[in-house]
Amino acid sequence: MSNLIRKETGGNALAVQEQVGQYLTFLVDKESFAISILDVKEIIEIANITRVPLTPDYIHGVINLRGNVVPVIDLSARLKHRCAEVSKRSCIVLVEVEVAEGAQFIGMLVDEVREILEISPANIQPAPDFGTDIRTEFIQAMARVDEVFIILLAINKVLSLEELSQLGRIADSRGNQFSEQD
Amino acid sequence: MSEFDSALKIFAQESEQLLQDMESALLTLESDPNDSETINSLFRAMHTIKGSAGLFGFNPIIAFTHEAESVLDKVRNGERHIDAGLISVLLDSKDHTTKLVDHCLNCPDAPLPDDLAATSSLLIERLTGKSQAHTLQSSDSLSPLHSEGGGDISLDDSWLISLDFKTDALRNGMDPLSFLRYLKTLGEIKDVLTFFPDMPKDAEMDPESCYLHFKIVFNSDASKQTIEAVFEFAADDCDIKILPPNSKIDTYLQLLDAMDENHVSLLGDMLVQIGALTPNDVNHALTNQAHARQTDIEPVKPIGEILVEQQVVQQPVVEQALKKQEQTKQKIATESNYIRVDAGKLGHLINLVGELVISSAAMNLIVDRHGLSDAGDVAASMNSLVNAIRDTALELRMVQIGETFSRFRRVVRDVSNELGKEIELKIYGGETELDKTVVEKINDPLTHLIRNSLDHGIESPEQRLAAGKPAQGSVQLNAYHESGHIVIQIADDGAGLNSEKIVAKAIANGLIKPDHGLTQQEIYNLIFAAGLSTKEQATNLSGRGVGMDVVKKNIEALRGSVSIDSTPGEGTTISIQLPLTLAIIDGFMVGTNETRYIIPLNMVAECIEMDSRECEINEVEHYINLRGHALPYLRLGDYFHSPKTENAKKRESVVVVKFGQDKAGFVVDALHGEHQTVIKPLGKIFEKLKYITGATVLGDGNVALILDVQGLIETAINKRKKNAALPA
Numbered sequence: 001m002s003n004l005i006r007k008e009t010g011g012n013a014l015a016v017q018e019q020v021g022q023y024l025t026f027l028v029d030k031e032s033f034a035i036s037i038l039d040v041k042e043i044i045e046i047a048n049i050t051r052v053p054l055t056p057d058y059i060h061g062v063i064n065l066r067g068n069v070v071p072v073i074d075l076s077a078r079l080k081h082r083c084a085e086v087s088k089r090s091c092i093v094l095v096e097v098e099v100a101e102g103a104q105f106i107g108m109l110v111d112e113v114r115e116i117l118e119i120s121p122a123n124i125q126p127a128p129d130f131g132t133d134i135r136t137e138f139i140q141a142m143a144r145v146d147e148v149f150i151i152l153l154a155i156n157k158v159l160s161l162e163e164l165s166q167l168g169r170i171a172d173s174r175g176n177q178f179s180e181q182d
Numbered sequence: 183m184s185e186f187d188s189a190l191k192i193f194a195q196e197s198e199q200l201l202q203d204m205e206s207a208l209l210t211l212e213s214d215p216n217d218s219e220t221i222n223s224l225f226r227a228m229h230t231i232k233g234s235a236g237l238f239g240f241n242p243i244i245a246f247t248h249e250a251e252s253v254l255d256k257v258r259n260g261e262r263h264i265d266a267g268l269i270s271v272l273l274d275s276k277d278h279t280t281k282l283v284d285h286c287l288n289c290p291d292a293p294l295p296d297d298l299a300a301t302s303s304l305l306i307e308r309l310t311g312k313s314q315a316h317t318l319q320s321s322d323s324l325s326p327l328h329s330e331g332g333g334d335i336s337l338d339d340s341w342l343i344s345l346d347f348k349t350d351a352l353r354n355g356m357d358p359l360s361f362l363r364y365l366k367t368l369g370e371i372k373d374v375l376t377f378f379p380d381m382p383k384d385a386e387m388d389p390e391s392c393y394l395h396f397k398i399v400f401n402s403d404a405s406k407q408t409i410e411a412v413f414e415f416a417a418d419d420c421d422i423k424i425l426p427p428n429s430k431i432d433t434y435l436q437l438l439d440a441m442d443e444n445h446v447s448l449l450g451d452m453l454v455q456i457g458a459l460t461p462n463d464v465n466h467a468l469t470n471q472a473h474a475r476q477t478d479i480e481p482v483k484p485i486g487e488i489l490v491e492q493q494v495v496q497q498p499v500v501e502q503a504l505k506k507q508e509q510t511k512q513k514i515a516t517e518s519n520y521i522r523v524d525a526g527k528l529g530h531l532i533n534l535v536g537e538l539v540i541s542s543a544a545m546n547l548i549v550d551r552h553g554l555s556d557a558g559d560v561a562a563s564m565n566s567l568v569n570a571i572r573d574t575a576l577e578l579r580m581v582q583i584g585e586t587f588s589r590f591r592r593v594v595r596d597v598s599n600e601l602g603k604e605i606e607l608k609i610y611g612g613e614t615e616l617d618k619t620v621v622e623k624i625n626d627p628l629t630h631l632i633r634n635s636l637d638h639g640i641e642s643p644e645q646r647l648a649a650g651k652p653a654q655g656s657v658q659l660n661a662y663h664e665s666g667h668i669v670i671q672i673a674d675d676g677a678g679l680n681s682e683k684i685v686a687k688a689i690a691n692g693l694i695k696p697d698h699g700l701t702q703q704e705i706y707n708l709i710f711a712a713g714l715s716t717k718e719q720a721t722n723l724s725g726r727g728v729g730m731d732v733v734k735k736n737i738e739a740l741r742g743s744v745s746i747d748s749t750p751g752e753g754t755t756i757s758i759q760l761p762l763t764l765a766i767i768d769g770f771m772v773g774t775n776e777t778r779y780i781i782p783l784n785m786v787a788e789c790i791e792m793d794s795r796e797c798e799i800n801e802v803e804h805y806i807n808l809r810g811h812a813l814p815y816l817r818l819g820d821y822f823h824s825p826k827t828e829n830a831k832k833r834e835s836v837v838v839v840k841f842g843q844d845k846a847g848f849v850v851d852a853l854h855g856e857h858q859t860v861i862k863p864l865g866k867i868f869e870k871l872k873y874i875t876g877a878t879v880l881g882d883g884n885v886a887l888i889l890d891v892q893g894l895i896e897t898a899i900n901k902r903k904k905n906a907a908l909p910a
Contacts, residue, residue: 050877050885051777052868053822062864062877062885067537069862069877069885104865161866 020118023143025150026093026110029076029084032150033110034117034143035095039155041105042094043113046086057083059164060109063092070094072107078158079134084109097159106159117150119143124152190287193234197283200227202589204276208269209591215264224272225254231279240286242294242302243279249306250275259403271308273592278305340372341409342425343398349380349391351419358394365412369402410460417462423494424460434499452503453495463494525618528579535575536766536860542568543858543881572766572858579619580762583670584612586621587659590632594657597636604654605640611661616668616762623740624670624760627733631672631756632657634730639676639754649751651675667742667784668762673755679748681705706746710734741875743841743892769859769878771886772837773852774819780859780878780888781848785839789853792834799849804905806836806847813838814902815847816894822873839891846898848889859888873897 023034049061049072060074072092076084084090092107127139132151140154204227207220214220228251235243250272256262278301285298294302343365347358365371375397381387402409406424413422426434453459467488486500542565549561587609598605640646640655647653658673681702688694688708700708710730737744742760761767761782769780790797790808798807805812815836836847861876868874872893877885 048884050887052871052874052887053777054871054873055868059867062887064879064883064885067540067862067879069864069879071865071867099866106867164867165870 020120023117023119023150023152024093025114025117026091027112027114028110029080029082030111031080032114032148033075033079033153034119034150035093035153035155037116039095040093041096044092044094044107046090046092046109057081060084063107065094065105065107068105070105070107072109073159073164074109075158076109076111079138084111087111095155095159097156097161099161104161108159117143117145119145127151190238193238194283194287196234197231197279200231201276201280201283202585203227205273205592206588208273208276209588209595211264212266212269212595218258221254221258221264225251225258228254228279231283235283235286238286238290240282240290242298243282243286246275246282246302246306247279249309250279253309271305275305275309278302340427341398341400341402342427343396343400343409344421344423344425345396345398345413345416346421347392347394347396347416348419348421349388349393351392351416353390354419356392356416356419358392358396361413361416362396362398365398365400365409368404368409368412369400372399372401374398407460410462422462424463425494425496431496431498435502452507453489453499459489459495463489467494523578532575532579532766535572538568539572539766539858539860540879540881544883545881547881569858576617576766577615579617580615581618581621582612583614583616583621583661583668584609586625586628587612587661589625590628590659593629593632594636597633601637602642603636603640604643605636606654606656608656608658609660610658614661614663614668616760620668620740620760620762623736624758627736627758628670628672630729630733631758632659635672635674635676635754635756639674639678641677645677649677663762664759667759670758670760671755672758673753675753678750678752678754679706679709679746680750684708703747706748709746710744767859767861769857769888770837771854771857772818772835772848772850773854774850775823777822778854778880778884778886779818779850780857780886781837781839781891782859782888783856785841785891787838787840787845790836790838792836792849797836802905804902808836808838808847812902813845813847814895814898815849816898816901817849819849819851821897839895841892841895844892844895844899846895848894848898861888 022037024037024040025032025034027033044063044065047063049063051061052059056077058074058077060072060077062069062071064070074084076082086109089112091110091113093110093113094105094107096103097106098104123144124141125144127136127141129136132139134151137157138154140152143150143152204224207223207227210220211217211224228247232244232247232251235247253262253268254272257264257268262268278298281298282294282302285292285294345358345361347356351358362371362374377395377397378393379395381393387393400409406426409424410422413420416422451464454461454464464485467485470488471485486504489495490497490500546561546565549557591607591609594605594607635657640657641649643653646655656675658671660671660673662669684705685694685698685700685708688711689696689698693708693711694700710733734744737758737760740760742758744756744758746754746756748754768783770783770786771778771780773779792799797809799805799815800807800812804814806815807813834849834851835853836849837853838845838847857878857880859878862878864871864874864877871890873890874887875890876888878888880886
């Protein structure tokens with residue numbers, strides 16, 4: 001995976017001009033998404049993931065990244081409400097999210113990392129108000145590549161810490177549910 | 183960072199420390215106004231800040247501290263008495279200096295804002311207004327004595343100043359006479375000898391050159407430093423030697439004897455400290471010495487000898503100083519001394535030690551797996567070394583809580599004045615140590631709790647007398663260690679909590695229902711709920727009902743807890759339990775449903791095999807019968823994952839955990855034993871989870887979660903209550 005990045009970013013010097021942006025494309029539940037290459041810190045192979053109990057499906061768990069504990073979000077569950085099936089091609093795309101106390105790394109579980117595309121602003125259109133099955137606020141824009149539309153994700157919305165950290169309530173209610181049962 | 187910036191940083195740190203010292207010194211003086219060492223430390227604080235500010239050219243600080251320094255100098259010399267009035271002016275001056283320092287550091291180029299400047303002059307007036315009167319008085323009473331002594335004062339009581347002007351002095355705008363005139367303002371010039379050994383023949387004499395050398399017999403009470411300052415501007419164009427009067431020798435000898443061992447250092451520094459020398463004298467002698475060393479003409483003389491030769495200090499003083507130096511050298515070898523270290527470096531070290539602990543665990547794992555018995559010994563000894571390093575590294579960050587405590591003396595003093603109450607702060611256990619990061623974060627909650635005690639807890643003197651208590655109330659700050667935690671207690675001997683008021687207020691706020699059925703303890707804990715204050719009238723100190731909930735939240739963020747106990751009419755005690763450190767703990771690893779969890783070891787009371795004779799489970803009423811006691815329990819596997827079917831249940835164990843007064847049993851599948859746990863934060867996403875406090879990386883690279891015992895015990899107790907309430 002990392003080879004892919006290095007090869008493609010070789011052309012980075014040219015692409016620094018503002019017109020053309022580089023985007024990493026990946027598959028989630030058979031659909032193509034992309035985020036700006038500048039948001040991507042690292043792509044790592046899927047390794048041992050520790051599940052955090054009583055959390056919603058979109059929290060896939062936590063991993064050990066060189067001694068630091070990093071949460072992993074299941075993008076499929078987050079975007080499509082269907083849990084991802086982990087396969088050989090599954091990858092974790094590591095991004096950095098700004099929070100008040102500094103930057104925090106978050107991993108995104110995706111089904112497959114495709115390639116790095118150069119997309120010119122001419123081919124980028126605003127998000128449609130309807131017609132997709134994911135929440136419109138998650139879509140930053142649509143990019144047309146070879147007559148196919150790719151959704152550019154609004155990372156700060158998809159990985160909004162305020163929203164993700166609301167999981168406590170869900171967990172509480174689930175915890176209580178269990179206690180009712182036994 | 184440029185050198186200048188780092189120097190500024192040091193200045194900021196140093197002044198903060200000095201001002202802090204000054205405050206506690208002032209507060210000490212309140213109870214013991216004659217403590218000369220404390221007065222000296224006050225003077226030193228102002229003096230050092232003035233000096234450092236001078237390096238950076240912070241004129242507002244210099245101007246202000248100079249006045250304060252002068253006043254303190256008078257206090258030090260016994261010319262002025264220190265009383266409550268002066269102490270409070272000095273406290274204000276300390277606060278003002280803090281503001282000045284802040285201003286100068288933040289906007290060094292901006293002029294002083296009007297309000298600061300106004301406070302400056304106001305405080306100077308308050309400082310000196312009185313002092314001028316005092317000085318007049320003292321000079322009135324002193325001067326006749328001097329004039330009586332008149333002409334026949336022997337040389338023994340006089341300073342001997344020799345000024346050897348260089349030939350260029352006049353060309354550089356020096357007027358020797360003006361210095362002599364100025365010198366007169368400090369004391370009495372008994373005699374001036376003028377001579378001119380270098381004067382050339384008439385024809386060669388240059389009228390623009392200065393050939394004058396003076397020897398002045400001078401009588402004054404001023405310090406050597408002050409006298410030298412007279413000639414400050416001439417320093418480049420004149421060799422100045424000031425020999426203290428012989429009568430001062432005794433004083434110097436006494437000062438040397440009394441000198442604090444911490445201050446014994448280089449000979450020159452010691453002599454400067456007692457006032458026998460000025461830094462200039464020492465520098466001069468050092469240059470000479472270095473010169474002699476380079477030229478190698480004659481054997482290098484020790485600095486003491488050079489100083490005597492230069493006629494700036496008498497032989498006996500040097501000898502005494504050398505003796506003292508020798509004595510303390512031996513003592514210091516046995517005593518500890520301190521190094522100032524950047525907190526960032528320490529943090530980095532602790533992180534590295536954390537990594538070391540993790541990789542050492544990984545190594546042990548591999549040694550075990552491959553059954554390498556010879557490597558096992560090495561691994562075991564390395565393991566114990568790593569443990570020792572971990573403990574030592576953590577200890578580096580431990581600081582005594584006493585300093586934090588003594589800051590509150592100021593708070594208590596100010597607040598009790600403001601409220602018109604008489605309150606004494608008693609401090610115990612100041613030597614108890616805890617992690618610096620914890621100390622920093624506990625300051626705000628403590629301030630709030632103490633203010634609350636002062637405002638709500640302690641009654642007014644009239645009320646106290648009416649209740650048969652002494653008029654003076656007391657607030658106690660106490661710290662001690664208890665089973666891996668530190669407990670900080672704030673106890674007042676005030677009126678105690680009024681549970682009826684709390685209940686009424688809580689009902690009014692909709693926090694509880696009228697038929698609440700709460701125990702006394704639970705009622706007290708209500709004051710930590712948001713929006714509850716029983717004080718009818720809000721003061722500007724407390725009483726707005728915000729704060730206690732914030733206090734609780736802050737303490738819980740430190741993985742601590744807070745509890746409250748109160749006896750009506752006798753007082754209230756608030757206890758804060760805090761972990762000793764936030765970085766590495768001893769953990770106990772358990773497993774359930776193939777997942778491993780860490781329980782902080784200090785919370786584990788015991789582990790028992792399930793269904794043994796000692797321990798039986800009652801699933802209906804939901805408790806474990808532990809040697810005749812009913813223990814609430816939680817089946818971790820069922821709680822965290824899905825409940826298992828009956829036949830899948832293997833041999834289970836119960837881990838009995840305790841937190842404060844509460845106990846519960848956690849039912850787990852496997853016990854993995856002790857584990858050194860480096861706590862890694864889980865980040866913002868998981869911060870609302872009440873059953874997980876953090877994570878750690880295991881030796882095999884997997885992540886294990888650390889359980890929040892407090893939260894889980896509560897869950898277990900609630901379940902027990904619910905099930906016990908069910909009809910059997």
